[in-house]
Amino acid sequence: MTEKLTFEQLKTHLWHAADILDEKGGIDPNEYRKPILGMLFLKRLSDVFEDKAKELEEKLDKKTAWEDPDRHPFFIPKKGRWSMIEKSYENIGEVLDDACTEIEIVNPKLKGVLTNISYNNKNDYSDDVLLALVSHFSQKNRRLGKNDLEHDDVFGQAYEYLLEQFADSAGQKAGEFFTPREVVRLLVELLEPKEKMKICDPTCGSGGILIATRKYLEKHHKNPKNISLHGQEKSAGNYGMCVMNMIVHGIENFRIEKENLHTTPLLVENGKLLKYDLVIANYPFSR
DSSP states (O other), X not given: OOXXXXXXHHHHHHHHHHHHHHHHOOSOGGXXXXXXXXXXXXXXXXXXHHHHHHHHHTTXXXXXXXHOGGGSSSOOOGGGSHHHXXXXXXXXXXXXXXXXXXXXXXXXXXXXXXXXXXXXXXXXXXXXXXXXXXXXXXXXXXXXXXXXXXXXXXXXXXXXXXXXXXXXXXXXXXXXXXXXXXXXXXXXXXXXXXXXXXXXXXXXXXXXXXXHHHHHHHHTTOOTTSSEEEEEESXXXXXHHHHHHHHHTTOOSEEEEXXXXXXXXXXXXXXXXXXXXXXXXXXXXXX
């Protein structure tokens, strides 16, 4: 039986990806989070898809199991599958960009999530850097499928760990996408979210506050799936991180919009602004 990845093992594995960028040079440490989080999410989607396809193959024909989008929460077309990406040794940036585009085409919920990173920009990511990252995430004993992890929340914990580490390295700029845990905990405990509530963070960054409201319900032995989480974020990069964050935590009942809240509020229905039980935010007054 294959040993399942613990949080500590996964944490170490992911931080080694940052070491690769550090060793190869050419990228501002403040920008490490973009390729690492993007590639990590891409690998996770592919591994989960592959496991599901193999499971379906035991009940259905092979073509249906691997090629029917309706059989998968997120369908990964051939160009987007990690098995295809790791076989590429030339123009790897173009291969990754094509993979991200193809995945978004067949998964509208992911629109703008993967393609907000341009891997095929040689000024930012050389082939050597990208090949080293792909090789790192391709390690056979570090698969990221649901059955490869010690428990369901390991991947979500690891994603949050990376966000926190990148926030530490970004310094003052981190306020654009990350709110310190202590501030998040205080806000959530003051507002005491409850089941059946519709909750909004109008400046949601990477989504940490919204996820914390869900964890608050778990902590108090309530159903964490019985809330609606909405948010808006003007930065394309932060928007992508937020949607990824929701998905890796297994959250389904969410709505995240990408646009400037002040000029183009998008949390509307029938032409009217949505109303919420709670609006919770660490508002960026300093910017």
